[in-house]
Amino acid sequence: METFSSKDMALKAQKKILSTMATKSSVQMFIDDTTSEILDELYRVSKEYTGNKIEAQKVIKNLIKIAVKIGVLFRNNRFSKEELGVAQDFKKKLHTGAMTAISFHEVDFTFDKNVMEDLLSNCRDLLLKLVNTHLTPKSHGRINHVFNHYSDPQLLSQLYEPNGPFKASLTKICKGLNKLIEDGTI
Numbered sequence: 001m002e003t004f005s006s007k008d009m010a011l012k013a014q015k016k017i018l019s020t021m022a023t024k025s026s027v028q029m030f031i032d033d034t035t036s037e038i039l040d041e042l043y044r045v046s047k048e049y050t051g052n053k054i055e056a057q058k059v060i061k062n063l064i065k066i067a068v069k070i071g072v073l074f075r076n077n078r079f080s081k082e083e084l085g086v087a088q089d090f091k092k093k094l095h096t097g098a099m100t101a102i103s104f105h106e107v108d109f110t111f112d113k114n115v116m117e118d119l120l121s122n123c124r125d126l127l128l129k130l131v132n133t134h135l136t137p138k139s140h141g142r143i144n145h146v147f148n149h150y151s152d153p154q155l156l157s158q159l160y161e162p163n164g165p166f167k168a169s170l171t172k173i174c175k176g177l178n179k180l181i182e183d184g185t186i
Helices: 006-020 033-050 053-075 081-106 113-131 137-150 153-159 167-183
Strands: none
Touching: 033 053, 033 153, 033 167, 053 113, 053 137, 081 113, 081 167, 113 137, 113 153, 137 153
């Protein structure tokens, strides 16, 4: 028996359209200014770290696509009660990660790459669990790409080097994270 749902079809179309629209100008409709500033700094860090502008753009574009798709799923009430519990766990872990990132930045020589790696890996795993039945394997690959990139121990070590090349970017990222925490966004 064939099942057809125009609502499901509309949701698929919406996700597809949004994933192709994930450019800096169109994303402004979905991502606030503070988050946009954090993403810009993450891009700068990635570009400088990899020495590859295209790779840095791909990481940020994947991050934006995933965020937008998950936002669409939430707005369309696509998550089950159990999945909403996973989403809450993800939000708590993300909050803990943001607080830890800020703390490591504010208190010199406290940075522990293993702690950050673990927090980012846990966030990735929760996010993959959340979207497991909703997004395609390609989107799962995007999630892995983003989290694996930013949990790279060498990148994290350079990012938190007290007098390193990313000090200004880390300061801006942490300032933005502080604002998102204060606003209750994360």
